[in-house]
Amino acid sequence: MNEKLKPLTSRCFGPEIWLAGIAMHLAVLAGLIYAPTAVDGATGKLYHVQRIMYFHVPSAWISFLAFFVTFMASILVLAKRSEWWDCLATASAEIGVLFCTLALVTGSIWGRGHWEVWWVWDARLTTTFILWLMYTVYLVLRMSTESSERSARFGAVFAIVGFAVVPLVFASVKLWETQHPKGMVRGGLDPKMLQALLFCVGAFTLLYFALLRGRLRVERLRKAIQ
């Protein structure tokens, strides 16, 4: 084997993947068992479907974190022209798209249980869908073009422009009339619910970094072989 490639081929994931796996198992228990069932304020009935929040909110959080990492790495691609930052931008964008898809899917299931529809063209949902579309296009472009400095710079500009949608997603619930819950965490969430939610956010964050490390190794190895 080529000596330059040797350090990249030792292993895909680091030991943190096991920690992330354990944390994800505990996150399921926190969401399904530890957290109390919410009560619907209007009907007084148990509101089981709210438990989706423990996977929906962390998925959305990870997608924003991942796109932020892509955004920062893209700025550094343009500033330093380093291949490592380009690898990081692509790796993080891929994980971001995965979690953005999961946020959309779990949100849709929550919507079906609560609003009785799978999808509404609501401001928050629409802006999140646009964000997903932007970074999916980014990934398709990166995968369909040959690795070169020019394509890295073009991808970096696209990722930076695409990140402009993130503040719009955050502001959407304030700027427009929306059915999406606003400021749920600040609005007096039960302490046990908040603890479960924060634990799930932590578990997902750990999972993100474990996956990012693996994805980064794949990307670096792919570029080294090319």
Next chain:
Amino acid sequence: MSYVIAAYLIVWFAVSIYGMSLYARFRRLRRAAGSQGEGNG
């Protein structure tokens, strides 16, 4: 509750499949790196 289980299962399976696909990609590239080294002598 079935919606909740469905949502959790979807997240669980999607993340597991993604992790496995990453590992498969890594193994394929490692094999390619090995054969490339052999080709180069």
